[in-house]
Amino acid sequence: MSDFDYDLFVIGGGSGGVRAARVAAGETGAKVALAEESRYGGTCVIRGCVPKKLMVFASEFAGIAADAGLYGWEVTTGGFDWTAFSGRLNGELDRLEGVYRKLLSGSGVETFDCRATLKDAHTVLLSNGEEKTAKHILVAVGGHPVRPDMPNADLGIVSDDIFHMEALPRSILIVGGGYIACEFACILHGLGVDVTMYYRGAQILRGFDEEARGLIAEEMTQRGIKIHNGTNLVEMRCAEEGEAPEGLGASIQQMGEGVGDSSMGNQGGHGGGTQKGPIWVKATNGDTKVFDRVLFATGRKPNTEGLGLEDLGVKLGRNGQVVVDEYSQTAVPSIYAIGDVTDRVNLTPVAIREGMAFVETVFKGNPTPVDHALIPSAVFTQPELGTVGMTEEAARDQEEIEVYCTSFRPMQSAFIGKADRVLMKLIVSKASRVVLGCHIVAPNAGEMIQLAGIAIKMGATKEDFDRTVAVHPTMSEEIVTMRNPARRA
CATH class of the missing domain: 3.30.390.30 (FAD/NAD-linked reductase, C-terminal dimerisation domain)
Structure with a gap:
């Protein structure tokens, strides 16, 4: 008889945590539990890869229709209906979350829909007041987008908030030049939004091949996205009466407070922009402009705050990431971590591979280091x-x-x-x-x-x-x- 409630307790219901939990339970017979405080599926399924890719598909249709005419087709298109699309999108996310729950249940994993923190090396505290013990604990809580440290940053939105907009803005400033910033710039432009980007670096997509990133910048500019490299945001506030949004030629008085409003609550667990109406911004080059929305795509941070990791001796890195060895083991032998919370290679298929390697190592007696080389x-x-x-x-x-x-x-x-x-x-x-x-x-x-x-x-x-x-x-x-x-x- 085990001295613990479970052989494995997984904290986090994203792709990596769910895969590790169900494989450990289904293939090795381990007694497994998993706690998730938000929605099952994590960043990828709920507020990342999947909804983003569906938005990519949606954004491409306007161009396809135009090209079809040049190929001899008579094509008539109307405007894009964000409400119809987002309703269908949310329905698909609900379906996928249900699939994740069913996979866990079918593998015999016990689930808790609440927040979990660590009391000691083998004990998990649940926000419902329960305590659970486990021989092994796997931390797979992912990460979240961050806003810059500046006054009124709460007026802007982050990538999590995009999927909960009640309406599309007519103009948007995207602050950042990484892949998230560039992807949403193309998506929103394709959906008819006037898009401007401020990036403090010399060229977008830092870290990727220089020739490739240069061509993408050219193609984005050619399509009408306004990229300002070497530029950052230094000041922002709610626009005042008479200050018109960029490229729209309508003052706030003409627009009315509610026009273009896509106010968002605390969906996704990290808050949304609180602004109603346009935002006035000032750039490092002295330019001042007004946009319907400001999107911060300026980085992400692991969700380690308040978990109790450091108190137990688990080491955290400069960005708050859990420090692990090649087998995803922390400085506390019974505690492991995989996925974005380790800030190694923050990709969903990598988190899944890390989860599989963890199960091989801990539950199948086959020590398997994680291979992070040559990842497409x-x-x-x-x-x-x-x-x-x-x-x-x-x-x-x-x-x-x-x-x-x-x-x-x-x-x-x-x-x-x-x-x-x-x-x-x-x-x-x-x-x-x-x-x-x-x-x-x-x-x-x-x-x-x-x-x-x-x-x-x-x-x-x-x-x-x-x-x-x-x-x-x-x-x-x-x-x-x-x-x-x-x-x-």
Whole structure:
């Protein structure tokens, strides 16, 4: 008879925590419980990947309709109905949350719909007043978006709030230049919102391949998104009477207080913008403008505050992340952590892999370190960015390389006179001929990079790519037809 209530107690009902809980229970017979204070599915399902990708799909239809006319179709479109879309979106999220609950129940996992904190190395305190003990505790509580430390920052919204808007704003300022900022800039622009971006760096998408991020910036600008690099927000307040929102030509007096209002409550657990009506902002370059909304996409922070981790001896990093070893174990042997709360590679499939490796290590007696090398990923801008492996900049600092690269107008858009360009790029080790990185900027680049990622993870050489017959006519055939390096470094 065990001395504990459970073999495993999981704190957090996101993708990583749910996978670990149900596999441990279903495949090893462990007695498992899980506590979630908000909605099951976590960031990805409820306020991240899934609703965002559905918004990407919605935002692309206006352009598809316009292109169809140039291909000979008679297409008539009306305005975008945010209310109809968001209603369907929320219905889908409810369905997916139900799937997560059913998976846990079907695996025999006991669930608690409340907040859980740690009392000691084996004891969990539930907000319903109960205490539960477990041989192992897995922390998988994720992270949340943060606002900058400045006066009136609460007037702005964060990414969690986008999905709960009652109406689309007519204009928005997005502060930030990372993948979340860029994705929402493209989404909202596609839905008809006038979009401006302030980013303090020299170029958006810091950390990604420089050539790829440059092309995405060009394409976003060409579509009408106003990107201001080297610019930050220094002051914001509610706009006063007579101050008109950017590009709209209507004063507050003409608009009325409720027009464009998409006030949001504390959905998602971290609050929403409290502003009703437009916001006046001042930038570092001295410009002052008024927008219907301000979205802060300026970073995320692990949800470790108030969990009681440090009191038990669990080490936290500078950003509040749980410090773990290669097996996801903390400084307290009975406590493990996976997913965004560890701030390693903050991607849903990675959290799931970490959860699986945890179960292999702890419950199957097969010590399995987490492999964070050569992880494919995508940025769902328009066009998309698919990437795996090293950037050109990182690779050339490591060794001598050859860069195979081509940029061109794809057939589908060139036929109707559009200036859109795509990029296909391989980074190759000069010594071993191994492909160190692949970067694709194109429609559906995320779909392409998944398949390229298999070859690169296997250690394919440039000659392996060359021996692969091209699929013609496609954009992706260029990946296997580039014979001469564009440059060497």
